[in-house]
Amino acid sequence: MALKVIGAGLGRTATFTIKFALEHLGLGPCFHMSEVFADGRRQVPLWLDAIGGRPDWDEIFNGFHSTTDYPACSYWRELAEFYPEAKVLLTVRDPDSWFDSVSETIFSPRMQGSLEGTPVGAMMQGAVFAPFGDRVNDRAFMTDWFARRNQEVIDSLPPERLLVYNPKEGWEPLCAFLGVAVPAEPLPRVNSRDELLDASDQTEGIPADPEAAEAFGRNYIKELKAKAFAAG
Known part of the structure; x- marks a missing residue:
C-alpha cells in the first residue's frame, strides 16, 4: 500500500487535526506518533532501523495511506523520494x-524524562531531537531552525506537489490540493496543549512500559477521535 499524502509538518503544527481530517476525507488510516505508541513493540524497532539507515518504509506504513507528525515528518525527503x-x-x-507548544508538551523534561533509557527514548533522540543537540531550550536557535527547516521543504519540492497549510484556513485549500469534496462538517480541532497535558498527567508522562505505552496510544487516539467532530 503506497502512501498518498506525506505530512512534512513538525509535531505541534495541528498534526492530530490533520490525522483526523485526512481520515475523514478517505485518505486514512493516517500514521501519527500516537500510532507508534499504540503499536510500539512492532513499530519502535522498525523506526530504530530507519534511524540506523535501514528503513523498511512499506512495513512501517503497512495499512496506512497517509502520514503526519513525528517521526515520519523527520523523513519527509526520503519518503517523498520513496513514494x-x-x-x-x-x-x-x-x-x-x-516553540512554546513543544516546550510545554512533547519536548518537556517530564515527558521525555519518562522515556529515558527506553527504546522509545532512543527513537525520539534519533528521529526528533538529533538536529538540536543541547539547544532544545534555546528559543532563538529553535525558532530559527523551525523556519529554515520549513523553507527547505518548500525549496526542495515542486509547487504542484506541495501544500503549505495552516489549518486555520479550513477545509477549502486542503480539499482543493487533494482533489476531494469539501465536507459539510467543520475541520476538526483536537490535541490542544491542555488535552495533551491532561492525558500525560494521568500517567506521569508517556509510560515507559511497552504494554502501558501501547494502551496510552490507543486510548489517546480513541478519546481524541471522539472529540474531533463533536462540534460539527
Whole structure:
C-alpha cells in the first residue's frame, strides 16, 4: 500500500487535526506518533532501523495511506523520494508559538524524562531531537531552525506537489490540493496543549512500559477521535 499524502509538518503544527481530517476525507488510516505508541513493540524497532539507515518504509506504513507528525515528518525527503506519487503537506504555525507548544508538551523534561533509557527514548533522540543537540531550550536557535527547516521543504519540492497549510484556513485549500469534496462538517480541532497535558498527567508522562505505552496510544487516539467532530 503506497502512501498518498506525506505530512512534512513538525509535531505541534495541528498534526492530530490533520490525522483526523485526512481520515475523514478517505485518505486514512493516517500514521501519527500516537500510532507508534499504540503499536510500539512492532513499530519502535522498525523506526530504530530507519534511524540506523535501514528503513523498511512499506512495513512501517503497512495499512496506512497517509502520514503526519513525528517521526515520519523527520523523513519527509526520503519518503517523498520513496513514494514519488504522494503529495506533501507542510503544516505551519508561528515559530514562537510552536516553540512554546513543544516546550510545554512533547519536548518537556517530564515527558521525555519518562522515556529515558527506553527504546522509545532512543527513537525520539534519533528521529526528533538529533538536529538540536543541547539547544532544545534555546528559543532563538529553535525558532530559527523551525523556519529554515520549513523553507527547505518548500525549496526542495515542486509547487504542484506541495501544500503549505495552516489549518486555520479550513477545509477549502486542503480539499482543493487533494482533489476531494469539501465536507459539510467543520475541520476538526483536537490535541490542544491542555488535552495533551491532561492525558500525560494521568500517567506521569508517556509510560515507559511497552504494554502501558501501547494502551496510552490507543486510548489517546480513541478519546481524541471522539472529540474531533463533536462540534460539527
